[in-house]
Amino acid sequence: MNSRFAPLLHLSVAGPSAGDPYPNMEFAVPYDTARALRRGRALLRRRAGTLVVLAERGDDAGAPRWLAHQRLRFGLLPRDPAFAIAMELPGEPAAVAVYGNADVATALDPPTGARLAGTVLRHTIARAARPLQVDLTDSAGARRERLTLGADDAATSVSFDLANATPGLYTVRESPAADGDATRYYVDPELVGEPLVGIVELQVAAAFYDAAPTFQAAFPPRRERLRYYVVVRGPAAAAAQLAVDDDGGILDGRPRIEFDAVPAAEIVADPIAAQLAADGGQVVSFRSRSLEPRRPGGRRKIRLMRNAEVLIDHLPSPTAEQPQATMTLHLTLK
Numbered sequence: 602m603n604s605r606f607a608p609l610l611h612l613s614v615a616g617p618s619a620g621d622p623y624p625n626m627e628f629a630v631p632y633d634t635a636r637a638l639r640r641g642r643a644l645l646r647r648r649a650g651t652l653v654v655l656a657e658r659g660d661d662a663g664a665p666r667w668l669a670h671q672r673l674r675f676g677l678l679p680r681d682p683a684f685a686i687a688m689e690l691p692g693e694p695a696a697v698a699v700y701g702n703a704d705v706a707t708a709l710d711p712p713t714g715a716r717l718a719g720t721v722l723r724h725t726i727a728r729a730a731r732p733l734q735v736d737l738t739d740s741a742g743a744r745r746e747r748l749t750l751g752a753d754d755a756a757t758s759v760s761f762d763l764a765n766a767t768p769g770l771y772t773v774r775e776s777p778a779a780d781g782d783a784t785r786y787y788v789d790p791e792l793v794g795e796p797l798v799g800i801v802e803l804q805v806a807a808a809f810y811d812a813a814p815t816f817q818a819a820f821p822p823r824r825e826r827l828r829y830y831v832v833v834r835g836p837a838a839a840a841a842q843l844a845v846d847d848d849g850g851i852l853d854g855r856p857r858i859e860f861d862a863v864p865a866a867e868i869v870a871d872p873i874a875a876q877l878a879a880d881g882g883q884v885v886s887f888r889s890r891s892l893e894p895r896r897p898g899g900r901r902k903i904r905l906m907r908n909a910e911v912l913i914d915h916l917p918s919p920t921a922e923q924p925q926a927t928m929t930l931h932l933t934l935k
Contacts, residue, residue, distance in 0.1 A: 606644060608813040609656035609668065612801060614677055615819040617687045617897045622650035622817070625684070629676030631791045633768065641668035656810065669807040674768065676792045677799035677818060683922050687895045688820040690798050698799040699770060699787055700818050706806040707814035712799065715770060715785040719793040722761040722786055724773045726750075733775055737761050740770040763788050769802070822894035825926045827858065829916065830873060831905070832882040835934035842907050845887040845916065849902025858903065859890045877929065893926070895919065905930065 613622035630638075630645065638645065642657035652675065656668055677697075679685070691698055691714045698712035724735065733750040745766070748759050763771075768789040774782065787800055799818055833840040850857040863886040868874045874884045899918030904911050912932070919926040 605658055606655040607658050609643060609654040609805070609809050610803065610813050611651055611653055611815040612675060612803075613651040613815075613817050614679075614799070615817050616650075617822060617895060623679070623684065624650040625679060625681040626650055627678040627680055628652045629678050629792060629795055629797065631674055631676070631768065631789060634672075634674045637668065637671045637673060641671060643668055658810065666807050666810045668805045669810070671805050673803045673805060674789075675801045675803075676795055676797045677801065678795055678797055684798070686922065686924055687823060688798075689823045690820060697787060697797050698818070698820065699785075700799060700801045700816075702803050702816070706804065706808065709801070709816050709818060712818070713770065713785060715787040717793045717797070718763070718771075718786045718788045719790040720762070720764040722763050722771065722773070722788060723758055724761070724775075724784065724786075725758045726756065726775060727782065727784075728775055728777075730777050733777060735759050735773060735775045738772045738774070739767075745771070768792075822896075824892035824894050826891075827860075827889040827893055827903075827919070828925075828927045829860075829887045829905075830877055830927070830929045831885050831887070832877050832880075832929065832931045833885060833934055834882045834932070837883060839907070839934035840883045840885050843885055843887075843912075844906045845903065846906050847900075847903050849900055852901050853896075855896075855900070858893060858900075860887045861890060862887055873927070882931070895926075907934070 612628070614626045615621070616623035628647070638654070644655045646653045646655060654673070659665070693716060696714055696716050699715050700709045700712050702709055704710050722737070726733070731750055731752045731754060735748040735750070736744055737746045738744050746761055750756055766788055769787070771786045771788050773784045773786065776782070792800065798820070801816065801818055803816065829845055831843060833843070844862065845860040847858040847860065868884060868886055871886070874886060878884045896918065901915055903916045905913040905916055913930070917928045919928070
């Protein structure tokens with residue numbers, strides 16, 4: 602029987618331009634996945650931000666499908682710090698988005714937020730009530746361990762020994778009753794030290810050998826208020842005539858953005874405005890009413906107006922490397 606290698610699946614992470622794979626994404630491969638790939642006669646190739654799993658195929662229909670029903674896990678590791686600025690990531694420093702394909706074999710489920718943990722899972726107690734039950738369950742919902750804090754137990758945290766646990770999602774619930782708020786953890790001693798933004802767990806279906814699916818993890822773009830500071834040298838009345846207007850919604854294919862002038866009382870208490878005013882000039886500021894996503898290439902026709910006159914036709918937009926959506930302009934008016 603002749604054999605060859607062909608794609609079994611494709612995995613990527615969407616970049617700021619929807620649909621395009623993020624080119625600077627690395628994929629961490631834990632030991633259990635590397636072993637499964639070797640035993641399953643498969644190879645990994647990285648192509649322009651996409652991870653391709655290549656599997657050995659036979660020429661006849663009865664050829665073995667070595668990786669069918671195996672679990673493959675990959676950590677998502679951006680090599681460009683701009684990714685964390687442009688995209689909305691899980692809020693905690695040790696949190697990751699966990700993706701799977703449990704619902705539909707050829708598509709990723711919505712992500713689950715989880716905290717990374719190693720061989721010892723330390724959970725900070727959130728409830729003051731005593732006595733308190735703290736349950737640890739695995740991804741299948743089976744309870745692995747229950748700890749009970751007595752009426753006089755003032756402990757602020759508990760620990761679970763997971764040295765021999767299977768890597769994956771675990772849930773900790775604390776409650777005086779049988780159910781309670783859930784905190785999810787992703788346990789993997791190998792990955793816990795990596796600056797991951799996500800983990801993808803894929804259950805390989807036999808049908809992948811017939812048609813290789815494409816999986817793409819997507820993080821929502823970061824949304825924030827656009828803020829413009831304008832330092833004006835000239836008459837105070839001229840600064841009061843300024844406004845920011847958006848005339849590029851149709852041109853960019855996006856909703857129109859409404860801007861408001863920031864009240865003078867807020868500007869006085871604003872440390873950024875105070876720093877700008879220290880060099881002389883009057884500071885006025887404008888902010889968007891809505892939270893706006895970062896956009897590759899910025900936005901066109903967001904204009905600085907003086908009454909009906911257009912002073913600047915295209916105001917700057919925050920770049921991918923810019924931590925905050927704050928822009929500063931200097932003007933001399935008569």
